[in-house]
Amino acid sequence: DAGITQSPRHKVTETGTPVTLRCHQTENHRYMYWYRQDPGHGLRLIHYSYGVKDTDKGEVSDGYSVSRSKTEDFLLTLESATSSQTSVYFCAIMGGRGTEAFFGQGTRLTVV
Amino acid sequence: DQQVKQNSPSLSVQEGRISILNCDYTNSMFDYFLWYKKYPAEGPTFLISISSIKDKNEDGRFTVFLNKSAKHLSLHIVPSQPGDSAVYFCAASETGANSKLTFGKGITLSVRP
Numbered sequence: 001d002a003g004i005t006q007s008p009r010h011k012v013t014e015t016g017t018p019v020t021l022r023c024h025q026t027e028n029h030r031y032m033y034w035y036r037q038d039p040g041h042g043l044r045l046i047h048y049s050y051g052v053k054d055t056d057k058g059e060v061s062d063g064y065s066v067s068r069s070k071t072e073d074f075l076l077t078l079e080s081a082t083s084s085q086t087s088v089y090f091c092a093i094m095g096g097r098g099t100e101a102f103f104g105q106g107t108r109l110t111v112v
Numbered sequence: 113d114q115q116v117k118q119n120s121p122s123l124s125v126q127e128g129r130i131s132i133l134n135c136d137y138t139n140s141m142f143d144y145f146l147w148y149k150k151y152p153a154e155g156p157t158f159l160i161s162i163s164s165i166k167d168k169n170e171d172g173r174f175t176v177f178l179n180k181s182a183k184h185l186s187l188h189i190v191p192s193q194p195g196d197s198a199v200y201f202c203a204a205s206e207t208g209a210n211s212k213l214t215f216g217k218g219i220t221l222s223v224r225p
Contacts, residue, residue, distance in 0.1 A: 048212055
């Protein structure tokens, strides 16, 4: 199994509070991604990184920010959580073009 | 606008028969396609991929077909087994897009014993 770990695995938080999800990899892969999975929407890209301190927005980036200060860690922050951000969040890593992405186990976030 | 479409939300197949899962895309710049399988409470796992320079790729019971002119790909599972029951996602990427994967909404496959 690819060395990718998400933390926490489950979290319940209140509306308006900040939340940070962590993705940690031991594969030294260049590319890292944050997706969210919602019923009827599949997997949608939030933000991604193509190197240390190199990040870009995905299709559903509003309300989220990311940081990657070292190769192995990619953080996703919800500055002020809203109920619409209740979802399952997946981190993925990829070594390069023409290869597959490996996914973490997911973080189930509930905003009440 | 959805660039990867999986228009059938679900499929039910008898064990031992063929499962055919379809996927359409609109972005002609996509040149690499993948299928992922997902069980409940787990992350998606890679199943099979195909480059746009090919029209078929086979791995055991799984075969992916690509029809570039129709912007269509399909995943064939033969024979289907109850353990294949899962959600299947089609994904695509394009050269120069920092290897971003764009996913479809997924198809729930149920294989009946």
